[in-house]
Amino acid sequence: PLVLHVLGARPNFVKAAPVVRALGELGIRQAIVHTGQHYDALMSDVFFADLGLPEPVANLAVGSGTHARQTAALLTGLEDVVTEQRPDLVVVYGDVNSTLAAILVCAKLHVPTAHVEAGLRSFDREMPEEVNRVVTDALADILLVTSPDGLSHLAAEGVAAGKVHLVGNPMIDSLFAALPKLDPAPPRERLGLPQRYAVATLHRPANVDDPGSARELVDGVLAVAEQVPVVVPLHPRGRTRLAEAGLVTGGNLKIVDPLGYVEFLSLVRGAALVVTDSGGVQEETTMLGVPCLTVRPNTERPITVTHGTNRLVTPQSLPAEASKALADGAAIPAGELPPLWDGKAGPRIARVIEAWLRADNLSPAS
Ligand code: UD1
Ligand code: UDP
DSSP: OEEEEEEOSHHHHHHHHHHHHHHHHTTOEEEEEEOOSSOSGGGTHHHHHHHTOOOOSEEOOOOOOOHHHHHHHHHHHHHHHHHHHOOSEEEEETTSHHHHHHHHHHHHHTOOEEEEEETOOOOOTTSHHHHHHHHHHHHOSEEEESSHHHHHHHHHTTOOGGGEEEOOOHHHHHHHHHGGGOOSHHHHHHTTOOSSOEEEEOOOHHHHTSHHHHHHHHHHHHHHHTTSOEEEEOOGGGHHHHHHTTOOSBTTEEEEOOOOHHHHHHHHHTOSEEEEOOSHHHHHHHHHTOOEEEESSOOSOTHHHHSSSEEEEOTTTHHHHHHHHHHHGGGSOOOSOOTTOSSOHHHHHHHHHHHHHHTTOOOTTO
8 A cells, every 4th residue: 555645835844754754664655745835945855854754756846826826736736646656545734735735636536635733723714724724624534633622623513533533743743853953052153142032933924925914023023122132034935025024134133044943943942932923833832841922813723822831912912922921931831731742643643544554445456
């Protein structure tokens, strides 16, 4: 049997690495397709290197575009690869456009699918990711859930319980595997930062695409930079708009290119505070015990608020919340960490897939 992983964007690589490793340990034949949704070396190659991911069998080079254009390129490219490779199971990750396209293509080709990180919901359909999540979970055959709230969301949407498995969070497997390499000193020195600093990452369309929203956000970040030096490894999406809104290097603020996985998490580990609108960074800060302020009206990862170091803030409340977090530090309650975020999600996922492959689910050709 052949398991095919469809990966396209930065967070996909982080989630897939532990699953690929665990399937490999079970001797299951597998291959990776890179859709090329992310293509800059700092958004893609560096993750394959840092995470030890094997070379993809194909790179579809779909690149960027409007949602329709990018998704259309993903659909046609993936239809060809899936038809050619004839996988017994396709594994998709997270909530990006590559995930959506892969699940649609497989549903139409009658190729079974597994969705890693099923069940997350922000209940905000203005987020492109929320649309991708709902469609992906409606079509997936195996739903691999990272936190217990996902189980109730899927049940409420009528997904049969037999398809759903609570397996924990493979992104945390990658974090744990990298932990021995996470030393804040080298990136801090390279970037000329003092001992005490904050890290900010910003790329959500609702924050960075509209000039008005970008300006409010930048004003909030500039006010944080009056309290503590802030380094911003900037996602390409926000580059132009945020710079126009005043997010430029100077004084206490340093704008840099996106960082590789190990270098980024090293900086986060040593940070006094993280400001973000990322999904994954909310989870990683929770596990590293670093206070995290998420500039969003909602989160599909509420467990990082109830069981972690995360707080939702507005651009307006950000400066005051930052000053509180900087004063309280670890007093932001770490609490009880999310269940099954223990570095063993990859092996759990691999066992679910192995059992599924054994249970007579193979295509006639394999
Ligand atoms: C995508 C995901 C988002 C995820 C993010 C992770 C969707 C709908 N969105 O958003 O959920 O949080 O990835 O980082 O799938 N660009 C480059 N170089 C690259 C990639 C992108 O310059 O290697 C620029 C292009 O100008 C492009 C823009 O970034 O238009 C957006 O890229 P895209 O992949 O469409 O969406 P992201 O904002 O990265
Ligand atoms: N990340 C990274 N370098 C950076 C910013 C983020 O390696 O400069 C990592 C981060 O640690 C996490 C993943 O990228 O593992 C999250 O990706 P992103 O924030 O782009 O996407 P989201 O999680 O919001 O979908």
